[in-house]
Amino acid sequence: MDFAFSPDQQLLKNSARAFLDEHVTPAAVRLLWDDPRGESETLWKEMAQLGWLGLSLPEAYGGSALGMVESAILLEEMGRAACPGPYFPTVLAARAIEEAGSDAQKKRWLSAIATGDARATIAFLDADLDWRPDAIQTRAETTAGGWALSGRKQFVPWAHVASVLLVPAKTPDGLTLFLVDPGAAGLTLEPAQMMDPATRLASVTLEGTPVTGAAVLGKPDQAGPLLGGLLSRGAVGAAAEMLGAARRCLDMAVGYAKVREQFGQPIGSFQAIRHKCAEMLLEVENSHAAVYYAAWALDAKAEDHDLAASVAKAYVGDAARKVCGEAIQVHGGIGFTWEYDLHLYVKRAKALEAMYGDADYHRELIVRRVAA
Amino acid sequence: MDLTYSPEDRAFREKTRRWLGVNVPKDDPKTLGERKAWHRRLYEAGYVGMLWPKAYGGWEATPMQQAIVQDEMARAGAPPAINGLGIGFIGPTIIVHGTDWQKQRYLKTMLTAEEIWCQLYSEPNAGSDLASLTTRADDHGDHFRVNGQKIWTSSGPIADWGILLARTDSKAPKHKGISCFLLNMRQPGVEVRPLKQITGSSLFSEVFMTDARAETRDLVGSLNQGWAIAQTTLGYERGANSLGRVTRYAIAFSQLVRASKELRRGGRPLLEDPVVRAKLGKIYAELEVQRYAALRVLSSLQKGESPGPASSITKLSYTEFEKRYFELALEILGPWGQLIAARDEFEEVDTSSGEPGTWATAFLWSRAGTIYSGSSEIQKNIIGERVLGLPKEVRADRLKA
Numbered sequence: 001m002d003f004a005f006s007p008d009q010q011l012l013k014n015s016a017r018a019f020l021d022e023h024v025t026p027a028a029v030r031l032l033w034d035d036p037r038g039e040s041e042t043l044w045k046e047m048a049q050l051g052w053l054g055l056s057l058p059e060a061y062g063g064s065a066l067g068m069v070e071s072a073i074l075l076e077e078m079g080r081a082a083c084p085g086p087y088f089p090t091v092l093a094a095r096a097i098e099e100a101g102s103d104a105q106k107k108r109w110l111s112a113i114a115t116g117d118a119r120a121t122i123a124f125l126d127a128d129l130d131w132r133p134d135a136i137q138t139r140a141e142t143t144a145g146g147w148a149l150s151g152r153k154q155f156v157p158w159a160h161v162a163s164v165l166l167v168p169a170k171t172p173d174g175l176t177l178f179l180v181d182p183g184a185a186g187l188t189l190e191p192a193q194m195m196d197p198a199t200r201l202a203s204v205t206l207e208g209t210p211v212t213g214a215a216v217l218g219k220p221d222q223a224g225p226l227l228g229g230l231l232s233r234g235a236v237g238a239a240a241e242m243l244g245a246a247r248r249c250l251d252m253a254v255g256y257a258k259v260r261e262q263f264g265q266p267i268g269s270f271q272a273i274r275h276k277c278a279e280m281l282l283e284v285e286n287s288h289a290a291v292y293y294a295a296w297a298l299d300a301k302a303e304d305h306d307l308a309a310s311v312a313k314a315y316v317g318d319a320a321r322k323v324c325g326e327a328i329q330v331h332g333g334i335g336f337t338w339e340y341d342l343h344l345y346v347k348r349a350k351a352l353e354a355m356y357g358d359a360d361y362h363r364e365l366i367v368r369r370v371a372a
Numbered sequence: 373m374d375l376t377y378s379p380e381d382r383a384f385r386e387k388t389r390r391w392l393g394v395n396v397p398k399d400d401p402k403t404l405g406e407r408k409a410w411h412r413r414l415y416e417a418g419y420v421g422m423l424w425p426k427a428y429g430g431w432e433a434t435p436m437q438q439a440i441v442q443d444e445m446a447r448a449g450a451p452p453a454i455n456g457l458g459i460g461f462i463g464p465t466i467i468v469h470g471t472d473w474q475k476q477r478y479l480k481t482m483l484t485a486e487e488i489w490c491q492l493y494s495e496p497n498a499g500s501d502l503a504s505l506t507t508r509a510d511d512h513g514d515h516f517r518v519n520g521q522k523i524w525t526s527s528g529p530i531a532d533w534g535i536l537l538a539r540t541d542s543k544a545p546k547h548k549g550i551s552c553f554l555l556n557m558r559q560p561g562v563e564v565r566p567l568k569q570i571t572g573s574s575l576f577s578e579v580f581m582t583d584a585r586a587e588t589r590d591l592v593g594s595l596n597q598g599w600a601i602a603q604t605t606l607g608y609e610r611g612a613n614s615l616g617r618v619t620r621y622a623i624a625f626s627q628l629v630r631a632s633k634e635l636r637r638g639g640r641p642l643l644e645d646p647v648v649r650a651k652l653g654k655i656y657a658e659l660e661v662q663r664y665a666a667l668r669v670l671s672s673l674q675k676g677e678s679p680g681p682a683s684s685i686t687k688l689s690y691t692e693f694e695k696r697y698f699e700l701a702l703e704i705l706g707p708w709g710q711l712i713a714a715r716d717e718f719e720e721v722d723t724s725s726g727e728p729g730t731w732a733t734a735f736l737w738s739r740a741g742t743i744y745s746g747s748s749e750i751q752k753n754i755i756g757e758r759v760l761g762l763p764k765e766v767r768a769d770r771l772k773a
Contacts, residue, residue: 001374001375001376001377001378001381001436001667001670001671001674002373002374002375002671002674002675003373003375003667003668003671003672004373004671004672004675005373006373009373069373254760254761254762257762258761258762258763265763265766266762266763268756268762268763269762269763269764269765269766270765271749271752271753271756271765273762274752274753274756274757274760274762274765275749275752275753275756277755277756277760277762278688278751278752278753278755278756278759278760279752281685281755281759281760282685282688282689282755285665285685285689286661286665286689288668289661289664289665289667289668290660290661290664292373292664293375293664293667296373296374296375297375300374300375300376302375307660308660308664310657311656311657311660311661314653314654314657315657315658315660315661318654359654360650362653362657363649363650363652363653363654363657364649364650364653365653366652366653366656366657367649367652367653367656370625370629370656371629371632371643371649371652
């Protein structure tokens with residue numbers, strides 16, 4: 001039983017922290033806010049060189065074959081930096097291709113993702129605001145050359161820069177996952193402007209969009225369980241990023257409480273402030289336990305891995321909201337300004353709270369598992 | 373990072389489970405004699421004083437093994453050992469600060485529960501501000517004469533000995549005039565009056581000392597060093613209950629689920645009500661996080677690391693969780709949650725105190741955890757000052773000192 005990071009994991013954490021501190025400064029994040037693509041090609045290629053994009057991919061495709069714990073370590077650090085870009089959607093989509101893809105599909109996409117030449121994303125959410133795979137309404141009908149997809153996907157992360165979209169759709173055989181070219185006919189992307197300027201989401205409308213038979217990822221009708229597993233991973237990854245953002249907010253609040261003086265003393269000496277900070281630390285430490293337990297459970301294929309993923313997402317979503325909110329409160333007026341950097345992290349955590357199943361969704365999953 | 377139990381720990385768990393399967397009494401021991409006899413069997417099996425040095429009768433087991441025993445005892449519904457305060461805290465204090473004579477005289481009988489111990493720290497006007505205590509111990513050569521009143525003393529009526537903090541120098545600054553003694557509770561100058569709590573039972577007492585006698589040989593550490601001794605954090609029981617506590621929460625949760633299936637509203641079981649489901653899901657997530665956090669603490673203890681002031685986070689976390697847990701349970705159960713005599717199986721739960729009772733008892737007991745052993749406010753001060761490094765507050769008594 002060892003809950004601490006191994007020396008290699010600690011090294012990964014330290015090097016990620018050092019890299020992001022240098023290259024993803026608050027000023028760099030703000031520059032990308034105003035960028036139409038919202039991400040940096042240079043940064044993306046550097047991440048590829050650091051091995052981050054292939055972190056969990058098989059070595060045959062240029063990856064390092066590391067686990068969810070390592071991914072969570074990286075994602076926590078990215079959350080701490082409010083790092084913009086399609087990192088997590090891409091590695092999650094890569095996971096889907098690795099799990100279900102044919103050799104040809106893996107060859108086509110995995111190496112390209114590891115080298116930073118391709119980006120990918122999964123269109124989980126359909127017209128209904130429901131994360132359950134069986135709520136998906138988008139349909140695929142057979143055509144002479146393959147399939148035609150019709151439906152509307154909402155809040156698809158980084159679809160505007162993706163080289164490939166993973167789109168689940170209902171077929172006569174059941175729910176099936178398709179690899180879709182974003183430039184295909186009948187496909188319209190409509191970027192959404194979100195509260196977090198670094199979170200880029202788009203709706204994807206499919207009107208008879210043609211795909212070939214070779215575009216089916218995995219077996220027809222097997223998309224449900226596949227998406228369920230990906231959603232668990234997505235939940236843990238999002239929780240890790242929220243944890244990083246929340247810890248940054250806590251650090252900023254504590255730092256500020258030590259130097260900001262009112263009534264002739266640092267405000268951190270007042271119990272009203274100190275107790276808030278203590279409660280924030282409690283939430284951050286519990287979130288750490290939740291994230292890394294869940295990440296480990298996925299890697300170890302522990303019996304409770306899906307449960308732990310839902311626990312992490314539900315718990316950390318609530319915890320991060322509290323920590324980020326209280327960080328604004330501790331800062332007072334300065335925390336409400338655009339100029340001060342706190343909102344970079346507050347908004348990152350908030351954006352992820354709603355993704356990969358919000359707390360309500362995961363609480364329901366928990367009850368299904370433990371109160372059957 | 374590897375959260376699997378080692379083969380040794382798994383084997384130890386199996387062995388413990390088998391032992392409990394054979395030995396747990398069918399009926400809970402009721403009299404003090406029966407409880408002492410059960411304690412003695414646990415001790416002889418190696419399940420009491422697990423982290424104590426062998427030189428003093430302990431077993432030198434690992435923190436993980438100790439936690440596993442508590443976990444298995446919770447699972448088996450085994451009656452607890454007694455003398456917990458003595459074995460968890462007073463004994464280790466004597467081991468670290470006591471004289472050889474004190475160690476020889478007190479430690480073994482404490483472990484075996486032949487002598488029961490209590491703690492005489494809090495006073496009516498010295499709670500969170502413990503150092504303002506006013507019980508006096510005046511030097512009379514071979515003994516000190518003790519006068520004053522203590523409160524919140526667990527096991528008071530059955531205690532043979534108490535660890536006492538008393539003022540020995542009234543002119544010194546308040547933290548510097550306190551000494552620590554071992555006090556014989558079986559003497560005419562000591563009167564124990566049970567204190568009835570909001571649960572209706574009396575697990576605590578008030579203790580009145582009128583010219584009570586503390587022998588000079590029973591002074592622990594040096595004269596006027598009592599505050600430092602009381603502040604020593606002793607790791608002998610840390611993490612001991614971490615797993616067992618969560619197992620008790622989980623057992624109560626399954627009772628709550630059963631209740632939600634049996635109780636109905638609007639023509640359907642409560643469990644089918646989305647509002648109830650959301651509450652259950654929320655509390656179960658928190659419960660699991662308590663388990664993960666316990667594993668994290670144990671893994672660090674196992675490596676010989678001392679959590680230091682960070683243990684305040686653990687205490688704050690589970691005691692505040694317990695309040696939310698039982699509040700939510702009572703919200704779900706409605707008036708069923710307020711029964712104080714169980715009529716059905718799901719109505720009786722294991723309360724945090726070890727006192728068996730209903731959800732109502734557990735709900736009431738959950739209010740105690742955030743007050744005793746340093747209230748949540750005191751824990752937050754410790755976390756703020758000593759973990760986060762926030763500046764100390766300006767306090768009237770510090771200004772005076």
